Amino acid sequence: MTTDNTQSETSDLANPSEAVRPDDLRLEKFLPYRLSVLSNRVSNAIADAYSARFDLTIPAWRVMAILGRFPNLSAADLVEQTAMDKVAISRAVSILIKNDYITRSEDLADRRRQVLNLSELGRDVYERIVPLAQQYENDLMGSLSTDERRQLDSIIEKLMARAQDWANRGLID
Amino acid sequence: MTTDNTQSETSDLANPSEAVRPDDLRLEKFLPYRLSVLSNRVSNAIADAYSARFDLTIPAWRVMAILGRFPNLSAADLVEQTAMDKVAISRAVSILIKNDYITRSEDLADRRRQVLNLSELGRDVYERIVPLAQQYENDLMGSLSTDERRQLDSIIEKLMARAQDWANRGLID
DNA sequence: CGGCAGTGGTTACAATTGAAACCAATCTTA
DNA sequence: TAAGATTGGTTTCAATTGTAACCACTGCCG
Numbered sequence: 001m002t003t004d005n006t007q008s009e010t011s012d013l014a015n016p017s018e019a020v021r022p023d024d025l026r027l028e029k030f031l032p033y034r035l036s037v038l039s040n041r042v043s044n045a046i047a048d049a050y051s052a053r054f055d056l057t058i059p060a061w062r063v064m065a066i067l068g069r070f071p072n073l074s075a076a077d078l079v080e081q082t083a084m085d086k087v088a089i090s091r092a093v094s095i096l097i098k099n100d101y102i103t104r105s106e107d108l109a110d111r112r113r114q115v116l117n118l119s120e121l122g123r124d125v126y127e128r129i130v131p132l133a134q135q136y137e138n139d140l141m142g143s144l145s146t147d148e149r150r151q152l153d154s155i156i157e158k159l160m161a162r163a164q165d166w167a168n169r170g171l172i173d
Numbered sequence: 174m175t176t177d178n179t180q181s182e183t184s185d186l187a188n189p190s191e192a193v194r195p196d197d198l199r200l201e202k203f204l205p206y207r208l209s210v211l212s213n214r215v216s217n218a219i220a221d222a223y224s225a226r227f228d229l230t231i232p233a234w235r236v237m238a239i240l241g242r243f244p245n246l247s248a249a250d251l252v253e254q255t256a257m258d259k260v261a262i263s264r265a266v267s268i269l270i271k272n273d274y275i276t277r278s279e280d281l282a283d284r285r286r287q288v289l290n291l292s293e294l295g296r297d298v299y300e301r302i303v304p305l306a307q308q309y310e311n312d313l314m315g316s317l318s319t320d321e322r323r324q325l326d327s328i329i330e331k332l333m334a335r336a337q338d339w340a341n342r343g344l345i346d
Numbered sequence: 347c348g349g350c351a352g353t354g355g356t357t358a359c360a361a362t363t364g365a366a367a368c369c370a371a372t373c374t375t376a
Numbered sequence: 377t378a379a380g381a382t383t384g385g386t387t388t389c390a391a392t393t394g395t396a397a398c399c400a401c402t403g404c405c406g
Contacts, residue, residue, distance in 0.1 A: 024242040025303045027235060027255065031310050032215045034329050037256050039212035041336040042205045057362095062200060069197040076384060082200065083210050087364070090386060112371045112384045130198045137204050143335040144328060151324045155317060156207050162316040163214040230392090249354060260394070263356060285354045285401045 046136055053132070054125055055099070059084060059092040061129065067102060067118050068126040074113045101125060219309055226305070227298055228272070232257060232265040234302065240275060240291050241299040247286045274298060 027033050043058060050056045056064070066081045067073060073081070078089045093116065096102040101122035107113035118126055141149055200206050216231065223229045229237070239254045240246060246254070251262045266289065269275040274295035280286035291299055314322055 023303065023307075025238045025306055026242070027238045030238075030306065031313055031325075032212075032219055032306075033235070034333070035208070035212040036216055038329060038333050038336060039205075039208040041333070041340060043209055045336060045339040046205055062206070065198045065200045065203075069199070074384075085364080086385070087387095091363095094386085110372070110384085114385080130196065133198055133203065133205075134196075139339075140204055140332055140335055143331040148324065148328050148331075151321065152204075152328050155321050155325050155328075156211060158316040158321075159313055160207070160211050160214070162313055163211060163218060166218040166312075167214060247354075258394080259355070260357095263354095264393090267356085283354085283402070287355080 042140070046133070049132065049136065050129065054129060056125075056129070057092065057095070059088050060096055060101075061133075063089065063092045063096060063116075064101060064118065064122060064126050064129070065133075067116055068123070068130070071117050072115050074107070074115060076113070078116070096122070215313065219306070222305065222309065223302065227302060229298075229302070230265070230268070232261050233269055233274075234306075236262065236265045236269060236289075237274060237291065237295060237299050237302070238306075240289060241296070241303070244290050245288050247280070247288060249286070251289070269295070 047058050050058065050061050054061075062082050062084065063078055066078055070077075070081070075086070075089050075093060078084070078093075079086055082089070084092075093102065093104070097104055100119055103117050103119050103122075104114045105117075107115050144152065220231050223231065223234050227234075235255050235257065236251055239251055243250075243254070248259070248262050248266060251257070251266075252259055255262070257265075266275065266277070270277055273292055276290050276292050276295075277287045278290075280288050317325065
């Protein structure tokens with residue numbers, strides 16, 4: 001209940017029988033809204049950069065980012081690592097294979113699984129994208145002080161945890 | 174199952190400054206990625222809450238949020254206020270009208286424009302949603318200290334500005 | 347006036363996304 | 377070892393979203 005009430009008079013008590021008018025919602029200060037706008041701006045800019053240079057969507061790029069670090073994953077492993085869902089992974093993978101950016105091989109031990117890896121070409125692209133991605137991040141972070149970066153990191157963790165709770169425990173009532 | 178590092182050829186052994194291999198990108202620490210996950214989690218939870226109770230999508234709710242504060246806006250005004258695009262607004266508006274949540278009247282001065290307002294019913298709903306939205310925000314913010322809230326506010330502003338630059342000035346090269 | 351560029355807003359269509367059904371392989375247990 | 381339950385992954389179909397074309401009106405300039 002600590003919504004910073006920048007409204008002139010915030011006397012909760014001082015409201016007689018008059019129709020109880022709720023405070024207006026100031027969308028431009030509403031965290032979920034701001035997060036959404038910020039995230040979209042950032043994502044769109046970066047998506048443009050990736051697709052202009054490498055013909056990669058963000059989901060596809062994410063898959064490559066993970067495979068670059070952790071070879072021999074299955075699609076299910078990717079789901080776990082990326083917070084993307086099954087279907088998105090499946091689609092990204094199939095595009096990446098079509099582009100010869102990754103390879104898919106059967107897992108002999110479990111013939112349902114398919115082991116994914118960057119191809120030569122894929123690793124090549126990976127190694128060119130990583131710096132690009134880092135450049136974007138550095139540019140963003142460049143607008144923050146060292147302190148602010150630390151703060152942001154920890155704040156995001158906390159918000160993430162809380163939002164995760166919502167998903168688990170169900171909605172607020 | 175963290176996999177074995179199968180990078181035979183890329184001269185691991187040559188630790189000297191022969192940095193052939195770029196640092197891996199740690200997706201889970203990559204700001205654009207984290208923002209996206211956080212924003213999606215938050216938005217989805219809230220979207221569920223709105224739609225479960227009021228059959229409102231987020232775009233529609235945003236339109237109502239703005240109209241609640243600023244009556245007599247046109248669709249173009251809404252575009253400006255919400256950072257949503259023309260089409261999204263148009264669609265949200267048409268749904269809201271169908272639901273009798275808002276009214277649309279001709280602007281006599283300029284017959285292209287249409288003046289939008291919450292209807293009685295709409296204001297009713299608005300007044301019930303605002304607290305709900307605030308509850309979600311408070312719950313999120315509840316995981317942060319007062320300091321952190323201030324910090325977050327200012328950090329978001331900075332990031333937003335930087336991301337905005339990207340859109341204006343074109344991509345990083 | 348008459349033409350034409352610019353605005354407000356909607357429509358049409360393509361691309362993206364999500365939910366659920368689905369197939370195939372594996373694991374369980376009996 | 378066969379039946380059912382589970383897991384890995386893809387396909388299908390509907391809903392959402394983005395882009396571009398579009399219509400109606402206004403405003404401007406000749």
